[in-house]
Structure formats: structure tokens, C-alpha cells
Amino acid sequence: xxxxxxxTKRIEVRMTGxxxxxxxxxxxxxxxxxxxxxxxxxTSDTFPSSFVSIAVDASVKLYRRRFYEGISSxxxxxxxxxxxxxxxxxxxxxxxxxxxxxxNGIGSGKVVRFL
Numbered sequence: 181x182x183x184x185x186x187x188t189k190r191i192e193v194r195m196t197g198x199x200x201x202x203x204x205x206x207x208x209x210x211x212x213x214x215x216x217x218x219x220x221x222x223t224s225d226t227f228p229s230s231f232v233s234i235a236v237d238a239s240v241k242l243y244r245r246r247f248y249e250g251i252s253s254x255x256x257x258x259x260x261x262x263x264x265x266x267x268x269x270x271x272x273x274x275x276x277x278x279x280x281x282x283x284n285g286i287g288s289g290k291v292v293r294f295l
Contacts, residue, residue, distance in 0.1 A: 183227045183235075184213055190236045191243075200243060209239040215268055219275050221282070228278065234271050241267055 181189075187209045188202075195205075212235050217224055220231065245267070268275070 183224050183232065184210060186232055187213060187235045187239065190232065191239055194236060194240055195243075204246075205239065205243055208242045209235065212238045212242065212268070216275075219268065220278055231274075231278070234268075234274065238267050238271070 184206075188206055191205055191209060192202075213224060213227065216231055216235055216238075217227060220228070222228065
């Protein structure tokens, strides 16, 4: 099973009982996976299994954002809504920790500076 298949399968489990569009969910899951790979400095083939839960969580949030989940403010009289700009920002600490401690083929992720 590919990482994307694992993510979409877990999304379906999480959204049991809800009506949702599988095509849209698949596209959002791919987008989240792509963005996490870029931020983690990995490929989809080397995507860490510990980040699958984050991909699932972010994908569901993106899907539900279409129906106002994640709204940060709303003005009723002018119907002004605003959303969190970066859905993965919530997981920046986990991403930074992974990048700092990772040995994903580029070294340890730590930098040595000579003075």
C-alpha cells in the first residue's frame, strides 16, 4: 500500500458516517502529502509513517474548511469570514523536530559552522 493509499484509507475511517466526496478527499490528501514532503525534506517513498496521522488530520481539516471548519473570525453583518492561512503551521513544531533530528539521507539536519 502506498503512503497516499494509507492516508486516504485512514481519512475514510475518520469520516465514517459523514457524506464526503472521495475525489476531493484524494486530491486534498495528495496536496497535504506533497507539502509535508517538501517541508520534511523527504519523498513520498521515504515519507515517515509517524507523519501519516498529521497528513490525515490536515486533509480532513482542509476538506471541512470548505464547510467553515477552521474559521478564525466572522463578521455577521458583512458576512466576512477568515481562515487559518497555513493548515500545516499547526504542526510546525513536529516538522522542525523531525528536520533537526532526521538522518533522511542529507546528514543529521544539523549544521556545523567553523569560526
